[in-house]
Amino acid sequence: MTFAPNSLILYVQDVDVSARFYQTLLGAPPLETFPDFTLFALQPEFSLGLQSRQGIFPPPQPQVGGIELCMSQATDSDVDALYRAWVAQGVTIVAEPTRLEFGYTFVAQDPDGHRLRVCATDVSHYQ
Known part of the structure; x- marks a missing residue:
């Protein structure tokens, strides 16, 4: 198995x-x-x-760390479209769309504070 x-x-x-x-x-x-x-x-x-x-x-144990559910098979335009849709639905946003070293991303939270990251991953500059 x-x-x-x-x-x-x-x-x-x-x-x-x-x-x-x-x-x-x-x-x-x-x-x-x-x-x-x-x-x-x-x-x-x-x-x-x-x-x-x-x-x-x-x-369950008391929370000892965080968890993040990541959706990384997206394009930059997917990130922007999903961000706008989630804002319109009233989803809590903790980081607006921004370009970081690993890609274009934003972060939201569910009702319990679990992080939801949407990312157009770009690792082309890593060796």
Whole structure:
């Protein structure tokens, strides 16, 4: 058996609030919904789960670091278009579109503060 990650689970305060947020953001309904868990498809073989932090066993540790869900297969115009769409939807933006050493990017947050980065990655100047 090969270790092949196929999902990311975010612990959230309110699954219904987060599910509505991601359904709007992704433009697609969840694959499955349960009282304390909702599952979205991100790619054919990769999913995003939203788990109530109160209902998981063992209980999650206090946050010791951050997490960032990155969407990096974008062009500069994709970054600008998604930024405008998310602002219009009322998504919290923590970094407006800017060019950094790794590409053109902006950063938003979901209702629980998980970071969402959209990036037109450009590593052509690295050797």
